[in-house]
Amino acid sequence: MSENPLLAPIHGISLEDYSAACAKMGSGLSEEQVASALGVELPVWQEVNLLWPERMKQDETYHIITLFGQYFGQADQHPKFSNLQPTLSAEGADNTARIKTDKAFYAELEVARQVAYDYGQDGAQWILDNYGIPLGDFQVAASNWNEQIHRDIEADFEGYNAQQAAYRAKYEKFFAAAQGGNVADDIEF
């Protein structure tokens, strides 16, 4: 067991449990479902949900939040949640599986989500509505791809930027068309 007192379980809920629970709530599970999966009642879960973030605030090394991100990305493998999946459409289930195995698919949707926000939409909701991927699963994919994307950037910075710019241009065109254009489209040099 770790000697770091900030990593000690809270009411029996470890950081691995807590991280997986957060991921699953982001994917649509209720607090009651999460508490039940962890074998505690709602008041215990809510206190745990209050105190783990407090531990993160107190940790000046950022070790806890780093581990949180790592465990969050492994939520699908957590034994307490393996039999508890939110209900998804067939297409949503396919896309949710794909975003965790297809890096290019994730990279494109990450840009699409950001551009949606830039056009005044709820990007996370747009992803859910159009691809059936819940926010929690999207964040799990982000957590899993993060390291590899950093390696890609180091290996080919220009190529990465060019790809991102291409995705951005595609979705800016899409969202601009949906709202009838941008406010300064008619102004030319």
Added chain:
Amino acid sequence: MFGFGRKYDNPALIAEINETQQRWFAFLDKLEARVGEMCAAAIPELKTVFAQDKDPYKRAHGHLLSGLQGQLSLIRTKANDAREEKINGLIYAAEGVIPPITSAEGSKYHQLLHTFRMACFNRHHIFEEKLHVAMEKLQAAAGERDLETAYREQLEAFEAIKDKFNCQQCGGNITIPKMFFIATYVSCPFCQTQNTFLPSTGAQMVLHDARALAEQRTAHLRQLAERTQPRNPDLHRQYYRAMINEWNKIVPDMAGENEKFYERLLKDIGHY
């Protein structure tokens, strides 16, 4: 054989420089006018949406603001692209054809290009400043959430309901001893059964907004600390202490955790 002393004259380049500068200024004038029109229309809308948005996180307002900021970003990109293509493009092309700066004729054309570059870049800097002001205006349009009123309303709501609970087991009347912000066990004074008290959404938001409310109450101390130059760590410590005190008053049950966080903030001050 090297063309020394040969007179260099390029009236077409001079005309192109003048025309490009005029077009650049006119282009930025038009973009600024459009930014002004957009903000004038958007600010009342932002205020209305903020006031009418019942969502405690004010997401409808957030999305509207995000969309407006996105449009300003696109306008910025449009200006940057034009600067790169039209202004820098002309400078690079001209530098490729005019004589070296060390020659008398070359010196004249290089000076011309330098004046053009500075005029265009200065105009762009003014544009950027105006865009920044517009961004800030949009951001500040709706003002701050009135957390103090929301907090007082929750205190009053709690006073009104705290004696209206009955034990799930024996039906005995239970008085909720204090305001809770998360689901909590409350014992029945008659049969000792543990009942689960679920606070209202509004009460749960008090916990969520407690730090923001404490920061609003102590904003004058934060501003003093931030504006004082050279930086004075004592003023930052004074602000953090006051903010944590207010935070503890709003959610006393979190005082222990807040004090640990305060220690962390003090360490951060020490790192500056």
